[in-house]
Amino acid sequence: RMYKRQMIRRRDIDNLNVPFLAIYESLIPPEEEKVKQRQLLALLEKLVNKEWPKAQLFIYGSCANSFGVSKSDIDICLAIEEANMEKSDILMKLADILQSDNLQNVQALTRARVPIVKLMDPATGISCDICINNLLAVVNTKLLRDYAQIDARLRQLAFIIKHWAKSRGVNETYHGTLSSYAYVLMCIHFLQQRRPAILPCLQEMESTYSVNVDNVNCAYFDKVGRLADFGRPNKETIAQLVWGFFYYWAYCHDYANSVISVRTGSIISKREKDWTRRVGNDRHLICIEDPFEISHDLGRVVDKRSIKVLREEFERAADIMQYDPNPCVKLFEPY
Ligand code: ATP
Numbered sequence: 026r027m028y029k030r031q032m033i034r035r036r037d038i039d040n041l042n043v044p045f046l047a048i049y050e051s052l053i054p055p056e057e058e059k060v061k062q063r064q065l066l067a068l069l070e071k072l073v074n075k076e077w078p079k080a081q082l083f084i085y086g087s088c089a090n091s092f093g094v095s096k097s098d099i100d101i102c103l104a105i106e107e108a109n110m111e112k113s114d115i116l117m118k119l120a121d122i123l124q125s126d127n128l129q130n131v132q133a134l135t136r137a138r139v140p141i142v143k144l145m146d147p148a149t150g151i152s153c154d155i156c157i158n159n160l161l162a163v164v165n166t167k168l169l170r171d172y173a174q175i176d177a178r179l180r181q182l183a184f185i186i187k188h189w190a191k192s193r194g195v196n197e198t199y200h201g202t203l204s205s206y207a208y209v210l211m212c213i214h215f216l217q218q219r220r221p222a223i224l225p226c227l228q229e230m231e232s233t234y235s236v237n238v239d240n241v242n243c244a245y246f247d248k249v250g251r252l253a254d255f256g257r258p259n260k261e262t263i264a265q266l267v268w269g270f271f272y273y274w275a276y277c278h279d280y281a282n283s284v285i286s287v288r289t290g291s292i293i294s295k296r297e298k299d300w301t302r303r304v305g306n307d308r309h310l311i312c313i314e315d316p317f318e319i320s321h322d323l324g325r326v327v328d329k330r331s332i333k334v335l336r337e338e339f340e341r342a343a344d345i346m347q348y349d350p351n352p353c354v355k356l357f358e359p360y
């Protein structure tokens with residue numbers, strides 16, 4: 026099912042810039058929230074370092090990648106070298122250390138797909154998940170944050186898309202729809218594909234940053250301050266881009282054959298990745314290559330039922346952008 030609907034841009038599309046930017050602004054976390062997050066991190070560091078002086082804590086995910094909306098939970102990674110300890114024992118011990126202070130609901134979830142300690146800080150009301158040695162997530166967090174600094178439209182677009190996905194119930198990996206991380210990669214890919222491009226492909230440029238994590242070399246150009254003018258030649262507005270994003274995923278993406286790849290700044294073929302058939306639970310119905318773990322398809326959670334839901338949501342959104350008199354309301358209507 027790959028058909029092209031004629032692209033008729035509504036004449037009043039740019040009237041939507043003001044309301045979209047207002048939605049974006051309303052979602053930005055206030056500075057005091059950031060302060061509280063840093064306070065909580067400092068408290069946790071103190072407690073952890075009492076037991077493990079060389080261990081380090083890193084914030085990753087939406088609180089550090091600049092795509093976090095107000096009131097997000099914090100994702101924290103504990104980097105620790107404990108050759109003689111099982112991960113689950115580290116987690117139990119960590120839960121123990123934190124329990125003894127004035128934190129609430131400290132729980133070790135040792136059997137989750139990603140084992141974590143969960144807790145809530147009553148002083149700030151912030152919840153956080155702490156995982157162990159998930160350093161690839163720390164590095165992909167930096168990549169996303171670096172992309173966000175190149176052109177302001179990325180952060181605006183991603184906030185609006187995340188808000189849409191949450192409102193429409195299509196941001197739930199355990200129900201077969203996509204993670205926030207996947208949506209941000211879809212936004213980056215989309216902006217790399219515009220002509221003129223709004224974002225470059227940092228991993229194809231001369232690398233100024235390079236680390237090895239879990240046998241993966243993560244290298245890219247991270248001097249993004251030098252790219253502040255990169256997107257300038259493209260004058261598309263946020264309203265045009267939101268509309269274009271939905272249109273792209275509704276009517277232009279070749280779901281049967283294509284993989285989107287932020288790593289290469291282009292589309293690659295499923296055949297080339299050997300993602301043409303179902304292997305175990307990975308069905309590859311929408312393919313989004315992880316920028317560093319390139320054998321990892323972020324669309325792997327999507328199944329036969331949820332791909333239909335997703336595509337119908339993209340079509341609904343594209344049609345609203347094209348025809349609805351009041352897209353900024355209709356788009357985010359609860360499902
Ligand atoms: P939200 O605002 O919804 O909490 P988030 O940015 O924290 O958004 P998540 O999808 O919860 O996004 O992911 C948190 C972080 O975990 C991501 O930034 C990424 O670094 C990492 N991550 C999430 N899913 C994957 C995955 N499937 N593979 C690799 N890393 C992932």
Ligand code: MG
Nearest residue numbers: 086087098100
């Ligand atoms: Mg998160």
